[in-house]
Amino acid sequence: MIKKELVVANGEYTNRNNETKTRWVNVGALHEHEGKHYITLDAHINLAGLERKEGDTRIFVNMFDPKKKESQPQSAPPSDDGFDSDIPF
Secondary structure, eight states: OEEEEEEEEEEEEEOTTSOEEEEEEEEEEEEEETTEEEEEEOTTOOGGGSOOOTTOOOOOOEEEOOOOOOOOOOOOOOOOOSOOOSOOO
16 A cells, blocks of 8 residues: 655746746655555666755655545447447458
8 A cells, every 4th residue: 555655856847827836756655565664666767867956965755645546537438430349350
């Protein structure tokens, strides 16, 4: 079970409303299983490539509560496009 998302601030950007926002990169998760905690890190993340304070060799990782998964979208009803849906082979 994911307890926290591990996220690093990696620069800033300006949105359409000309507001400065933080660019967040999800690098892994803190899990709990049978009362024990462990961390998984995404293998494709190069920690050396993330921004850090000048002269510092550390990466500061924030822990946020996991986002609730949105419910799966309902599939659209089949359309009558004039084609036979049975495949002849």
